[in-house]
Amino acid sequence: MATQVRRDVLRQVYNVQSGHPGGSLGLADYFTALFFRIMKHNPSAFSMEAENEDVFILSNGHVSPVYYSVLARSGYFPVSELNTFRLLNSRLQGHPATHEDLPGIRVATGSLGQGLSVAAGISLSKKLNNDNRTVYVVTGDGELQEGQIWEAVMYAAHNKLDNMLVAVDFNGQQIDGSTEEIMGFREIGSKFAAFGWEVMHMDGNNMDEILTVVPLAQAKMGQDKPVVIIMKTEMGQGVDFMMGTHAWHGKAPNAEQFENAMSQLPVTELGDF
Secondary structure (H helix, E strand, C coil): CHHHHHHHHHHHHHHHCCCCHHHHHHHHHHHHHHHHHHCCCCHHHCCCCCCCCCEEEECCHHHHHHHHHHHHHCCCCCHHHHHHCCCCCCCCCCCCCCCCCCCCCCCCCCCCCCHHHHHHHHHHHHHHCCCCCCEEEEEECHHHHCHHHHHHHHHHHHCCCCCEEEEEEECCEECCEEHHHHHCCCCHHHHHHHCCCEEEEEECCCHHHHHHHHHHHHHCCCCCCCEEEEEECCCCCCCHHHCCCCCCCCCCCCHHHHHHHHHCCCCCCCCCC
């Protein structure tokens, strides 16, 4: 499934020559694990209220291709609709949006820094309603340069939002270069710990490790601390010429590059859209 998701990502971006393939490829393993193994969710009866369901918030919304792929593949909308990515009047806009009423999307995201604040509100709502399901969040490491993130980090710890599990996509790249070059963080985990969070680490491109570490993180929930996983990934994972560089943060491949990339991702029995 993760391989098919990567094929979906590339095809979406290539078809319209627009979008963000690098981070989407790097997150394919974690998204696949969440939507097909970890989260309790109901694609056939989507509701904005998410009562007694887990909630997922994608804060760095520009990696929408990977999000749309797992939503479609898990049954929120037809896989064929991936053909409409970024087209005029499509429900699959460049950043996830709510006014198109796309099942699976509960908040418009991609204005970087905002998703964690929204997730904190959802987490608090679930606690007030005695709903013991989890709020899962993905945020980018470059996104941590936004001040609003740290307001939400402080708020979540102060309010003991121990039903929140945040994964930081730590790929070390952002649109203008490496995160170290643009605004280095040094040790991200120690910053979250200083704010009162439970901190864990994992390789976000190793499916076995994801399926081992996330349950361990879940076991630490409900103990008055929000939980964050610093998740090391490789931007462009699975396509050799897209890895190890920020160049493919927001650039579409040409025809030759597309064929090269797709040749590195085996055709699956799930089939392309």
